[in-house]
Amino acid sequence: MSLGNSPEDERPFEDPSEEAPVSIGRALRQARIEAGLTVDDVSTATRVRIAIVHAIEADDFAPCGGDVYARGHIRTLARAVRLDAAPLIERYDATHGGRPAPTPAAPLFEAERIRPERRGPNWTAAMVAAIVAVVGFVGFTAFKGGDDGGAEEQVAEGATPTTAKTASPTPKSDKPVGQKPEPSDSAIAAAPQDKVTVQVSAADGRSWVAAKDHNGRLIFDGLLKQGDSQTFQDSEKINLVLGDAGAIDLFVNGKKINDDFRPGAVERLTYTKGDPQAG
Numbered sequence: 455m456s457l458g459n460s461p462e463d464e465r466p467f468e469d470p471s472e473e474a475p476v477s478i479g480r481a482l483r484q485a486r487i488e489a490g491l492t493v494d495d496v497s498t499a500t501r502v503r504i505a506i507v508h509a510i511e512a513d514d515f516a517p518c519g520g521d522v523y524a525r526g527h528i529r530t531l532a533r534a535v536r537l538d539a540a541p542l543i544e545r546y547d548a549t550h551g552g553r554p555a556p557t558p559a560a561p562l563f564e565a566e567r568i569r570p571e572r573r574g575p576n577w578t579a580a581m582v583a584a585i586v587a588v589v590g591f592v593g594f595t596a597f598k599g600g601d602d603g604g605a606e607e608q609v610a611e612g613a614t615p616t617t618a619k620t621a622s623p624t625p626k627s628d629k630p631v632g633q634k635p636e637p638s639d640s641a642i643a644a645a646p647q648d649k650v651t652v653q654v655s656a657a658d659g660r661s662w663v664a665a666k667d668h669n670g671r672l673i674f675d676g677l678l679k680q681g682d683s684q685t686f687q688d689s690e691k692i693n694l695v696l697g698d699a700g701a702i703d704l705f706v707n708g709k710k711i712n713d714d715f716r717p718g719a720v721e722r723l724t725y726t727k728g729d730p731q732a733g
Contacts, residue, residue, distance in 0.1 A: 478528060478542050479513035485535035486511075500530045507531065521550060650727045652692045653705040655683035659717075662697030678702075694723040706730030 476484070486496055493511075497504045509517045510527060518524035525543055532539035654663055656678035665674040668690035678684065680701075686692050696702050700717030703710070706725045715721055 475545070477513050478545055479511040481542060482528075482531050482535060482537065483511040485532075485537040489535050491535065496531060496534050500534050502527055502530060515546075515550075521546075524550075646687070648727065649687050649689055650692050650725055651685065651687050651707055652694065652725055653683060653685045654678065654694070654696075655703040655705075656680050656701055657703040659698060659701035661699070661701045663702075664695040666693040667691075691724055691726045694721075694725070696721045696723070 486493075491499075493504055493507050496502070497507050500507075506517050506527060509515070510524075510531060515524040518527055525546060528542050528546060529539040532542055652665070654665075658680070660677060660679045660682075662677050663674060663684065664672065665684070665686045666672050667686075667688040670693075673686060674684055696715070697720060698717065699715030699719045699721035702715065704713075704723075705711065707728065707730050709730050711730060
């Protein structure tokens with residue numbers, strides 16, 4: 455008969471004091487019961503939903519929505535049942551991969567500092583540039599048109615243009631002060647009786663001039679330099695716009711118009727056949 459030990463006698467010695475640690479959920483549940491609280495009491499005090507309280511007490515942290523929320527709920531429930539939350543958080547971190555390392559502040563700051571600033575298109579500057587370009591173009595066109603058109607004659611209805619230098623009246627500097635020349639009967643008689651004839655001369659400076667016939671058709675639009683003149687004819691009437699009426703000598707149907715136009719004044723005039731009279 456063998457006196458050796460039986461298999462039961464060869465089992466390793468187990469210390470009954472070395473028990474598995476209590477889980478997080480079980481610790482919270484025991485503390486709640488010892489505090490005399492129900493799940494409804496804890497949910498009302500912490501505003502953590504009843505379903506989540508039940509899940510945490512069963513060690514199911516999935517309904518919490520993530521590690522950050524799980525840690526927050528554990529602290530809140532531990533505070534409600536008067537339990538130290540620090541050991542529970544450490545146990546949670548040990549079983550769930552630990553707390554994530556904080557992101558260094560300096561790299562984030564550098565990234566934000568060097569990030570280029572997005573700016574939308576500067577519509578105000580674009581609009582100002584467009585307006586300046588349009589104004590410059592219009593001014594250049596008007597000045598260029600005055601230089602090219604000043605030496606040319608435009609006569610309505612195909613009449614032969616007159617020569618600017620020979621048609622210019624006697625310069626005002628030769629006239630006696632305060633004396634205005636009276637129109638002659640021969641000058642009036644020489645003008646065609648069935649048409650209106652208007653001659654514009656820039657005697658004392660330059661002026662912008664526009665002329666239209668009785669249909670409203672533009673027959674001249676340009677700048678007259680000093681000494682230049684234009685003659686217009688129409689079967690019924692001529693409409694004039696003088697940019698600087700004081701610089702202009704005006705002859706209508708062979709008769710000098712002696713209106714005292716002020717220098718720099720803009721005048722809008724209409725003349726018809728017969729004895730000239732501005733309309």
